[in-house]
Amino acid sequence: ATPLRIGSQVLNSRLILGSGKYDSFELMRDSIEASATDCVTLAVRREKLNDSSARNILDFLPYQELTLLPNTAGCYDAVTAVRCAKLGRAILEGLDNPGQSWVKLEVLGNSRTLLPDPFELLKATETLVADGFDVLCYSNDDPVVARRLKDAGAAAVMPAGSPIGSGLGIANENNQRIILAELKRGDPDYPVILDAGVGTASDAVIAMELGFDAVLLNSAVAKAKNPIKMSAAMRLAVNAGRLAFEAGRMPTSAYGSASSPELGVISDRKLQDS
């Protein structure tokens, strides 16, 4: 498969995994391994690093082999999100990880829905772009907002399929189709990534079939009954969806359509002939 370029980064896998919500660091580590991803996103905080047993997430992340994608989860305004992004950069510089140049920008509008606030998001995007970040914007599924974020210099727009952690998949395929058409018009390589809402493997396939460049997910794996197996499913799902998108699906019709009489037929002449 073609590698995916996002700003200054290049990814081989089109599946980006979150690192939260797992029952344990071990489960996170094994799920990430099963996904074959080369990019994992982490929330940046000033304090937290260890779990309740004082263990460090970095001991469970093969971060030398991964591009870490710092995110600003939990920020509700542009100022806080910008500060958080810079902290992430500082941390990743300390780790010598290539992820220091980019950020998954989340600026939430509401703690109940965890949906993004387009107003603060646009402000933060402008500030971080000016500061040299590759900004990956977690956005709603509004084509106008998506356009504004791209125009503001976002390295990628990442519309939510449905609320974070809802598992509802892509709630509005029509909007996502419009976003993809609008952002890729005359710029087919501009990365558009589905971020949030994926609940199971078919959701990821549908996203890739629509033409998304990648899928970012967390709960679908972390909250599956068997996260490691679901992670393996997601690895195949993203590849299946990409291949199907590239292959170009058959047209649909309300009624059936019979097989040609020419092919796919075995007859008794074989016996008679031989």
Place this chain on the structure above:
Amino acid sequence: ATPLRIGSQVLNSRLILGSGKYDSFELMRDSIEASATDCVTLAVRREKLNDSSARNILDFLPYQELTLLPNTAGCYDAVTAVRCAKLGRAILEGLDNPGQSWVKLEVLGNSRTLLPDPFELLKATETLVADGFDVLCYSNDDPVVARRLKDAGAAAVMPAGSPIGSGLGIANENNQRIILAELKRGDPDYPVILDAGVGTASDAVIAMELGFDAVLLNSAVAKAKNPIKMSAAMRLAVNAGRLAFEAGRMPTSAYGSASSPELGVISDRKLQDS
């Protein structure tokens, strides 16, 4: 993955491919190879064997490595379908192929929709079961009909997702869930296979996530713009769906749900500590 037992046959792949509707035998051959299937279904006819260039389908099918599944496509009544099934058995005996013991039983009710006729289907099933066939019944998505076919001794019930060649996927998930629950109640290994309607990779994933044991498809690959690539997509799709089914998906909720504060967080303490 666990092999799938259907009557006396055992399959390693959960993707069964049709051999019709391809633009050429070469495309059929390469698509079958890309699918990694070990079972291909063929229509049985008294005359047809060669294409317009007098080439034989068997020259393009690695039938020594495949289990061939003869089907009674194009039959509209029980008598004709039974005769066709027996012809298929004779042909496959001649080829020394294990598929001689089974048949994909199609008895169509209507040439416009290609939907099965449950009345003639049940009659033909009873006759063929009595004659020792492993009968795989291509059926509608009615749970009562599915139950009657199983009770008549069908080795597998194969409900249509939507009309053959329509590419509409699974039109009625509720009925399919009921069929799966009813046929597998107290008999979890009884094979239920989605046959007809799959249009793209996500349809196959959804089928497997619902709990189908396998997916049988033809047009989705043969009529894709790039059949070989779509066949590769289907191979991954069926595996992704099976893994997701086994993994057990997360629950859904209308609203979002935030990441735990515990995990998936990177902080600047790492820097301070080191």
Place this chain on the structure above:
Amino acid sequence: ATPLRIGSQVLNSRLILGSGKYDSFELMRDSIEASATDCVTLAVRREKLNDSSARNILDFLPYQELTLLPNTAGCYDAVTAVRCAKLGRAILEGLDNPGQSWVKLEVLGNSRTLLPDPFELLKATETLVADGFDVLCYSNDDPVVARRLKDAGAAAVMPAGSPIGSGLGIANENNQRIILAELKRGDPDYPVILDAGVGTASDAVIAMELGFDAVLLNSAVAKAKNPIKMSAAMRLAVNAGRLAFEAGRMPTSAYGSASSPELGVISDRKLQDS
């Protein structure tokens, strides 16, 4: 609105109401009144007539003004259903109600899903048609079965939208469209009625927009929090759907389409002119 002819009966309302599942006879009576229906269906039994207070359903049904439609609810085979239909005829003859000539034929295949058994249903239809009944067949949503019932002489075919009492609406619009097209090809006045599955007013509108001639429902009204109000909603819904079907809906498009510049505009010239 055009009256609806079904066999020898003519109905002015296109809403047919069930009489079961209400919390009381009084609620049934008031709901029927609010619906403005002129046809109510009743289950026929050898014994039951009174409620636990020994009150008689007929004291709460204005049966002189209604056409009663006896149904064979609870029958699981053709023989029992035929016997039940004849009992219904005898009862309605005793009441001198025009409904004595017809029957809503239910032959169920399964007590869990309450889905019809097409095999026993077809047998019972043939018997009752030969005996002079106008047979309204409660069927599954299979176009082939629907065709066979019409060919057997059914006065109307009544496909289930989804299982009785499920409230899931029309689970498979594609099948229902095919049924309507197939049964009305060259015979546009042949009555096709949606029976079962309606859960709320929009389900009834969707059915009528698809081209069904009428909607038969029970639980949607009887199990609403306020049955009388829901019954009034259903009365409007059926009429709204019929009008929309006759009006012919606008086409859909993925993108928006602006208003013409010509009309729907008010300007300041009015002020300047006056």
Place this chain on the structure above:
Amino acid sequence: ATPLRIGSQVLNSRLILGSGKYDSFELMRDSIEASATDCVTLAVRREKLNDSSARNILDFLPYQELTLLPNTAGCYDAVTAVRCAKLGRAILEGLDNPGQSWVKLEVLGNSRTLLPDPFELLKATETLVADGFDVLCYSNDDPVVARRLKDAGAAAVMPAGSPIGSGLGIANENNQRIILAELKRGDPDYPVILDAGVGTASDAVIAMELGFDAVLLNSAVAKAKNPIKMSAAMRLAVNAGRLAFEAGRMPTSAYGSASSPELGVISDRKLQDS
């Protein structure tokens, strides 16, 4: 039905109709009459008032009996929209119409999709609220944007079901449910109106069943094959949906649920008794 209060206006009908896109003024007039609406929205322009035959829209609108709702269709930034709103106010003052106090605020982000621009929309809302307008905001279906508009003093928020003129109905029911819950939490009478996307009667019913206070539509009537009949359908649809919402629908279940044995049953004892 309860009248609907929006800012300083009170409406008896919960159907608001657009006046554009009709093939003629006569068709507009008759459709408005068939709808029984008491509120019609008009685009405001500096020049246009007459059609190509120099006839004036006001000669075809019974504007003494209607509340006119001026809209800012065709505006792409806050400054232009505010100017347009003020022009509308001036025009309606000249007509002595109560609609002078309010405006349907459209600020579009894109001429292809006609979707609103949340950034310019919020700015224009703030300006017009400060100027004493009752502002009805045509918005996207983002709960965060809806909240911001209400907080800015909008008299009503009017989310798009899908793009203007698309006829796709409500593309994202989950978002609309969240918007309704968020805007009406602790403020149940706050008006939330579905504006854009309705294509046929069932779309309007679904909107009202979700709990919208009213539906605003134009193309669904103007572009129906028979606009007058569709307008009559919409009148019933909005009332049916409102009644169903107030009635409270039955719960859904995957499986069927039988009628109670107690009620809805007729027996032969009636005959024996009499």
